[in-house]
Amino acid sequence: MRRADRLFQIIQILRRSTRPVTAGEIARELEVSQRTVYRDVADLIAQRVPIQGEAGFGYILDDAFDMPPLMLTPDEIEAAVLGAQWVAGRGDAVLANAARDLIAKITSVVPERLRPFIADPAIAARPSRTPVPDGIDLARTREWIREGRKIRIDYRDERGDHSLRVIWPVIVGFFDEKRMLAAWCELRQDFRHFRADRVITAEFLDERFDSRPATLRQRWKRHLAEKHAAHATA
Known part of the structure; x- marks a missing residue:
């Protein structure tokens, strides 16, 4: 080096x-x-x-220190390319386009000697299968997560039973063929995970929930940790 x-x-x-x-x-x-x-x-x-x-x-x-953000190494470039490949194949339409734009922007600013790491990377994400269609606008859901607003959903569970719920969205999880929405459920008064393809309708409410998004996310993480610990000792 x-x-x-x-x-x-x-x-x-x-x-x-x-x-x-x-x-x-x-x-x-x-x-x-x-x-x-x-x-x-x-x-x-x-x-x-x-x-x-x-x-x-x-x-x-010191937190105040700054330096040009695109002084990238070949490994960092390939990490960005790999992540963008995965998102382009598995993210919702808005994220997929953002991933492609990201690679175009990196290509336009890195030195010429580093561009082969983008055009012909030594890594690749596995081609994705066609994902199950979502029943909720995930781009708007991400916006509601950032703003700390509630969503009312008509949800169908694995047995086919319907329920109306008001949720406080926490985070969207992306898997190979489906997407999952973690949220606080007012009906159950607990955290729940909802498959996006099982949402029948979604109403994006103006009402904010009484917790900062970052605080709610920390509560969800503690919930998961406690749940995993309980399973490990069972």
Whole structure:
């Protein structure tokens, strides 16, 4: 790895971490010695990169630090291409188009030497089968998730029974052939997961639910963790 690339990777490691990162951890990821990491960090600090910390404690990068966002490595480009391939084949129509636009934008701004990693990547997502049609507008559902608004749905369960529910949408899960909507269900007073193809009708309400979207998502994650823990001990 070139030294310039290594310095960039140190910044990336610090940028993605929410806690101090030790020189040993950086050294293991980059496959270099800790002495090299100490020297590189000192050079970055000398170049006015706002890194705080010291040997033995760990390093953190100031949140205010910014750098050109498209200084991508070949691995990062292929990761983006792979993700976009998957979304283009399995996402709803709006997301699929966004994935294609993403690749076009990356292609237009990366240096010429990196474009073969986009045009002829060494990876590929498995071709998708035709997904089951959704009964709810997932693009609008994502907007309602971000805005913290309720949705009223007529839902048909696996037995074919219908029920009217008002839900607080949390997150949309994408699988190979179907999509799943996690939500707080006012009828059941609990979190439930609804298959998008089993939604008969959906009314997008103006009413907001009494929780911030991020807080509701954290509650859902705790619910899943508790449910998995219960199953593990059963």
